[in-house]
Amino acid sequence: MAFQQGLSGLNTASKALDVISNNVANSNTIGFKAGRAEFQDVFAAALNGAASGVQVGIGSAIGAVTQSFSQGNITTTNNPLDVAINGNGFFRMAAPDGTVAYTRNGQFDVNKDGFIVNSQGFELTGFSAVNGVILAGATPKAIQLDFSDVQPSPSATMTLAMNLDSRDPVSPSFDPTNPTPLDRTNVTAGGYNFSTSATAYDTLGNAHTLSFFFQKTGAGTWNGYYQVDGTGNATAIPSPGSPLVFDNAGAITSGGQFNITFPEFAGTGASATQSIAFDLADSTQFGSQFGVNTLRQDGFASGRLTGITIGNDGVILGRYSNGQSRDLGQVTLANFQSPNGLLSLGGNLWAESPDSGQPIIGAPGSANLGLLNAGSLEEANVDLTAQLVQLIVQQRAYQANAQSVRAQDQILQTIVNLG
Template sequence: MMRSIFSGVSGLRNHQTRMDVIGNNIANVNTVGFKASRVTFKEGFAQILQGASRPPGDTADVAGGTNPVQVGLGMNIGSIDLLFTQGSLESTGVNTDLAIQGDSFFMVSDGTQQYFTRAGNFQLDANGRLVAATNGFVVQGRLADDNGVLGDRIQDIVLPFGQKSPARATQEVTFAGNLNAEAEEGTVRETTVTVYDRMGVAQRVTVSFEKQAGTPPTWNYTVDTPGGTVVSGASGTLTFDGEGRLADPLPTDPFIFTPDSGADDVEVVLNFGQEGGLAGLTQFAAPSTAVVREQDGFTMGDLQRFSIDSTGTVFGAFSNGVTLVLGQVALADFNNPAGLERVGDNQYVVSPNSGQAVIGFAGEGSQSSITAGALEMSNVDLAQEFTNMITTQRGFQSNARVISTSDEMLQEVVTLKR
């Protein structure tokens, strides 16, 4: 009878633990990135009342062997497992909110230790660092240099507004349009373009085309800028074939000038088009429309906004129209995620049975992807939890009945002396 009481006590105690886990799951049904737990039970010790015996060696003996006679002594907690199933995604529209689709974790750091989390509710602090909203731990990843090239070192993700995109001097000017084949000799077509020197100072450049006599006729061009001194390449000749297409020889000398701003010399390639092509300048019997289609220089720009793509790459949009890579959020994978140790704030640390973190990036060492502007919700299944609650309650009641019944039996033993 005493054994049954102790078995009932173990059942009460461990079902209470299971109820604690269920209660924690339900309490975190709306916690961002929360992963539910489950409790499994295992049999406790078994007391041997009689050992097993094997059949005797004499085959004529009809007696067989006997099985062991054992009495169980209750049950224990077998395991409390973390369930890392994918939670549903909720769209938030906040560009610093990130959700992982896959088995990976975000990495955050307090400056001395790394932590891992599925909760991507991040924000920027006063220093432009991307931090966890729950405790301010800094999100880890790699940063890019001024040219948008990512480095290899894992460090704090910093996105300071006021970051600048350097100016780039114009290297090529591309022309398009038509020069009228029926224009009279001496007709001039003029177009103007703004180019940039190495300091980002805008320089106005004027290109003039003058019709020349000949068969087929040619056009001489001259290039000038009021904001500097021309060094070379300020003039040349364009030749067209009998079909109005550019013909050899095409000008190859770049236009070079020294800006008055004090910047280094600017060397600009004049791209009039390809021989026999129609993408650049042409000479047909139509009005002259020759213009500069584009130039590839720009001035200095300030960071205005940023976005994050599915690989966790952070792109910055600058006031000069340039988009540069600023950094990339790192992801960590584990051989045994269920072995991680929970430390609160939706975060985990490495344990001896989780394995070390394998650090990578979405699409590069990790099979997971990142969704910006969304959060992963809890993976708690309320229907399953309520079902578990019912079975746990019934298990608790049954073990309580074992204790009360054993007590009544003991009471009967005590009253035998009357």
């Protein structure tokens, strides 16, 4: 029986060496999870009712090879399509044949059709987005990035908050056919006291420069004018926008809000009836230098996708050449009641099995799912030092079992010689 025991010991030590060698070989494999050989002893059935105290085992066997799904170290790569999972969960991947697999390897790329894929061509799945709105809660499907241009948005509102210097002299006149700045050494010539400009967008996304001129006509009273793209006559800001009136505390009391329609925009083929609502209600007239404190508007030109970023919640944000950004989708994660029940497919992929249970799918950070680290990768969780020590241990075990077989051989040889 010692031959069988020694042979089983050789087999189990050999299997353990295989597992350790596989761990060492994959120590640089992104997302790899180290395996462990679990041993069990083997007993023959006691046919003659032998007492348990005199039973002798007939060797050992490999009960299971399990994987440790502990967190691996996260290293920075600065590639926005490299993604690491910090915590529980797996990326859900759709194979070309429609089957689903799971992985911790976050080395992704974008193929010619805009799908986010791994090196084997499996497509990363998640929630899609329509016009920047993520359709969360739907069944995850392959994420396809939309490379189409962002449509322009015409300006509809503009906020302008400034300080008009109360110390500036009154200007006796303003020539709308030739806007000129006030000569403060010769105020009788007239002109505007202060000016500023802003960009507005028409219905086609064309940018237009709006120039504003402010003429002081009395204590706390200012007339306003505007000009489009630096051509044509300056036009008075329509009532109730002009004149701008300030009280003796420098706060605006009249003329803070008004609408202007721009037929000039039709020259580019855009709408001639576009109207913009202006808000100057936060403007002041203090005894300090003229300055613009706030200038914002809600329009923008068309834009092309220039880059993407993936947030820790899995949201894929597209950045566009016009300075805008919008959501393109959201990566989802899957977790299992028993990750060790997953079926290894190779290529850092696992498949669902009856032992693993069904996948629990959700957004990163929800339930017990981990968060994502974009521009990073999860290294293998192989402890090389521990593996090398185990390599020595199993090598010794293999040698010891070989000695057991040799000793049994010598005993049998002695018995034969007695005959």
